[in-house]
Amino acid sequence: MSDLVREARPLSLYLHIPFCTVRCAYCDFNTYAGLDDLMAPYTEVLCREIKLVGEAGGRPVAHTLYFGGGTPSLLPLELHARIFAALHESFTLTSDCEVTLEANPGTLSRTYLEGLRALGVNRLSLGVQSSHPHELRLLDRLHLFGDVVQAVSWARAAGFENINLDLIFALPHQTLAQWQATLHRVLALGPEHISAYALSLEHGTPMRAWVYRGLLPMPDPDLAAEMYEWASETLERYGYVQYEISNWARDDRIPQTADDSNPKSEIRNPQFACRHNLQYWRNGEYLGFGAGAHGHAAGLRYSNVLAPGAYIRRIESGEHRPYPLSPAVSECTRLGPEDAMGETMMMGMRLVREGVSSAEFERRFGVSLETRYPRELRSLQRRGLIEWDGERARLTRAGRLLGNQVFREFLVV
Numbered sequence: 001m002s003d004l005v006r007e008a009r010p011l012s013l014y015l016h017i018p019f020c021t022v023r024c025a026y027c028d029f030n031t032y033a034g035l036d037d038l039m040a041p042y043t044e045v046l047c048r049e050i051k052l053v054g055e056a057g058g059r060p061v062a063h064t065l066y067f068g069g070g071t072p073s074l075l076p077l078e079l080h081a082r083i084f085a086a087l088h089e090s091f092t093l094t095s096d097c098e099v100t101l102e103a104n105p106g107t108l109s110r111t112y113l114e115g116l117r118a119l120g121v122n123r124l125s126l127g128v129q130s131s132h133p134h135e136l137r138l139l140d141r142l143h144l145f146g147d148v149v150q151a152v153s154w155a156r157a158a159g160f161e162n163i164n165l166d167l168i169f170a171l172p173h174q175t176l177a178q179w180q181a182t183l184h185r186v187l188a189l190g191p192e193h194i195s196a197y198a199l200s201l202e203h204g205t206p207m208r209a210w211v212y213r214g215l216l217p218m219p220d221p222d223l224a225a226e227m228y229e230w231a232s233e234t235l236e237r238y239g240y241v242q243y244e245i246s247n248w249a250r251d252d253r254i255p256q257t258a259d260d261s262n263p264k265s266e267i268r269n270p271q272f273a274c275r276h277n278l279q280y281w282r283n284g285e286y287l288g289f290g291a292g293a294h295g296h297a298a299g300l301r302y303s304n305v306l307a308p309g310a311y312i313r314r315i316e317s318g319e320h321r322p323y324p325l326s327p328a329v330s331e332c333t334r335l336g337p338e339d340a341m342g343e344t345m346m347m348g349m350r351l352v353r354e355g356v357s358s359a360e361f362e363r364r365f366g367v368s369l370e371t372r373y374p375r376e377l378r379s380l381q382r383r384g385l386i387e388w389d390g391e392r393a394r395l396t397r398a399g400r401l402l403g404n405q406v407f408r409e410f411l412v413v
């Protein structure tokens with residue numbers, strides 16, 4: 001690794017659980033329905049991968065864990081217990097480690113949530129998406145909003161004090177009033193964190209095919225922008241602090257003293273900002289475990305083979321690979337300083353409060369932001385897409401809607 005590329009520490013861990021009950025119409029994640037028989041053998045090799053990498057890395061320290069999918073809440077508690085045992089054996093988890101598990105409403109029970117809490121899961125992320133039955137049906141989601149209300153109430157009773165609710169807006173046929181009703185119902189549940197993403201028509205998904213065949217209307221970008229702006233203003237009014245383009249979190253600590261309108265003042269993310277995702281957006285190091293999981297560590301960006309069956313066979317092959325790689329890695333790129341700087345800009349600019357700090361950039365890469373990106377910064381500032389005062393670059397309100405134009409400037413080709 002180049003001396004110029006000094007990665008942020010400590011480490012985050014991502015664990016991919018690629019099982020779902022059905023495949024939702026809009027989803028392009030690496031997940032599979034009907035493979036429940038593989039859950040036990042998959043967990044066994046996942047534990048083996050965790051141990052191989054953890055031991056090769058000398059039992060590294062991790063400050064966040066994230067169980068994503070797929071639907072991690074489909075995995076029985078005894079299999080989660082085995083994963084946690086492997087994690088504790090092979091990594092040092094900090095005492096305040098943030099441990100998130102993605103769950104689908106309708107797959108949970110109070111006993112299950114108590115079991116997760118006892119294992120150490122302290123942040124629950126529920127895929128809510130909408131409060132309207134017809135929209136949930138359109139998305140192929142199996143739950144109803146009543147399941148969300150029940151899941152939040154069980155989670156609170158089980159001791160969860162950090163809950164994220166995921167939403168999707170700009171659905172085909174969705175009106176502004178329907179989106180507003182969903183957000184108001186979600187706010188009434190008092191989650192610590194809310195993520196809201198506009199529907200994206202991903203290649204290869206049934207939803208995209210339906211839209212392109214004219215069976216569903218193309219989402220209207222102007223209406224999507226109106227929904228986003230309304231949500232930003234409403235969430236702010238309800239005390240949620242926007243810290244990333246699509247993420248808001250509460251802050252129940254004493255009021256902040258920093259002046260947010262002044263980019264030079266100290267920036268503090270809200271108390272319930274997702275620390276795991278902050279690690280990605282700050283271009284920090286993380287290890288990925290499981291089928292199709294991605295990792296970024298030791299100057300490498302890598303990903304595991306996608307199919308669970310192939311993943312199991314590769315881990316069972318026992319082939320030796322140097323840290324942070326496991327036998328399941330199918331793609332790996334060594335990052336040069338230019339890649340690392342470009343990625344730091346593209347991801348960091350998503351953070352609407354902290355953006356990219358010039359001092360931090362120079363500490364990490366040995367070159368100032370101003371020296372490396374003079375033309376890009378001036379051009380984006382002139383177009384009103386970023387604020388740049390020589391110390392910190394971050395998106396303007398207008399820039400939040402046109403993020404892709406900003407990220408493109410820093411793309412390494």
Ligand code: SF4
Nearest residue numbers: 020023024027069070
């Ligand atoms: S439940 Fe989530 S991961 Fe599974 S298919 Fe639906 S959107 Fe994708």
